[in-house]
Amino acid sequence: MLDILSNGLLKQFIAVAILLSMFISLLLRYKNPKNPVWAYMAFFSFIAVAFGLIPIDQISSAVDIDVILFLVGMFSIVSIAESSGLLDLVAWRIMITSKSIYTLLIIYSMTIGLLSAVAVNDTMAMTPPRLKGRGFEPLGLGC
Incomplete structure (x- = not known):
């Protein structure tokens, strides 16, 4: 032992x-x-x-205090964007501009990729399917 x-x-x-x-x-x-x-x-x-x-x-x-401060700032910005409705607006724009599921996947993947560079990935990935009333599994492939 x-x-x-x-x-x-x-x-x-x-x-x-x-x-x-x-x-x-x-x-x-x-x-x-x-x-x-x-x-x-x-x-x-x-x-x-x-x-x-x-x-x-x-x-x-x-x-690492720098990482902690970065994460606090990032989560604060995303929380403000979510509570103000900005993320819902972006999600509705994605839904409106897509004519088929394939264009939805392409636009969704590109938008999530850009937004994930500055925001929290799971918030970006779950908002559009929740608003559309669909499951997130097919769209989760874009993340």
């Missing part, structure tokens, strides 16, 4: 278990989206620290 602990295999196993648990939790979140994504991330970060994967004295060096 001491070989496993000194080798780091146990820590690798714990890291993989935490990662898989996080993926499964985020996949199951689709059924009940009340809990925000950041709550899951904070919980699993706590678990990683609690199991000693990251020593407490190295937490400040593991977090």
Whole structure:
């Protein structure tokens, strides 16, 4: 047992278990989206620290403040665009200009590609199908 602990295999196993648990939790979140994504991330970060994967004295060096500020700014801009109706307007424009499902896929793919460069990908991908009342599976190929 001491070989496993000194080798780091146990820590690798714990890291993989935490990662898989996080993926499964985020996949199951689709059924009940009340809990925000950041709550899951904070919980699993706590678990990683609690199991000693990251020593407490190295937490400040593991977090890049520039990335945190970038993400806060990006999520704020997307939230404002979504609450103001800008994303709905873009989605309706996509729906109006497309005459067939093929042109819809092409326009959708191009628009999502451009918007995803500056905004959150999942918000861009899920808005047009929700407005049209269709499933997102066929259009998700454009992401």
